[in-house]
Amino acid sequence: MINISINELLVWVKKGSTVIQACQAAGTNIPRFCYHDKLSIAGNCRMCLVEVNNAPKPQASCALPFLPNLRIFTNTALVRKAQESVMELLLLHHPLDCPVCDQGGECELQEQSFNFGSDRGRFLFFKNSLGDTFWGGLIKTVLRRCIVCTRCVRYTHQIGGDDSLGTSNRGGHSEIGMFKESMLKSETSGGVIELCPVCWYNPRITL
Numbered sequence: 001m002i003n004i005s006i007n008e009l010l011v012w013v014k015k016g017s018t019v020i021q022a023c024q025a026a027g028t029n030i031p032r033f034c035y036h037d038k039l040s041i042a043g044n045c046r047m048c049l050v051e052v053n054n055a056p057k058p059q060a061s062c063a064l065p066f067l068p069n070l071r072i073f074t075n076t077a078l079v080r081k082a083q084e085s086v087m088e089l090l091l092l093h094h095p096l097d098c099p100v101c102d103q104g105g106e107c108e109l110q111e112q113s114f115n116f117g118s119d120r121g122r123f124l125f126f127k128n129s130l131g132d133t134f135w136g137g138l139i140k141t142v143l144r145r146c147i148v149c150t151r152c153v154r155y156t157h158q159i160g161g162d163d164s165l166g167t168s169n170r171g172g173h174s175e176i177g178m179f180k181e182s183m184l185k186s187e188t189s190g191g192v193i194e195l196c197p198v199c200w201y202n203p204r205i206t207l
Helices: 017-024 079-090 108-114 151-158 190-194
Strands: 004-007 009-013 049-052 071-073 167-170 173-176
Touching: 004 017, 017 071, 049 079, 079 108, 079 151, 079 167, 151 167
Parallel strands: 004 071
Antiparallel strands: 004 009, 049 071, 167 173
């Protein structure tokens, strides 16, 4: 066990735990999209940023292991500003404004946008528009809403044992898809619907 500080509250955590796991156990809520308890750590979305003593900039709590005498702050002005900036970039190519989206109440992205999003965007240019692909009879993809959290990629690989899904391109042009046109054939492929943080759209998947 290691003694650490979360928002000036001393807690004991199991050795090997990450910051987001310890904060979760201590009752401190940290926003996240790519992180999931049952999947490997990716650190894609950067929404779970926290302030760490002696660190020059906010750190991704999902990939940050605890060290002795570590002091974590989750509610400072620096953390808030960083999370708002991350949310602004996540919504950069989103086709709709979250407050008027037709998936009200069913979307993690929408919930977080109410807490950390702005009432207007600062970027005026054409958004990326991705075509939908066929992933199987259970899944309808709406890739225009994908935030590339890669939950579906890790789930199909680690839980379903299927390496069909992957990420192509880089930066703002990244997208989830398959190397060649196919479908998800794993028995557990329907689970990506529940894992997707953008309502019942998974990389944009929906029933």
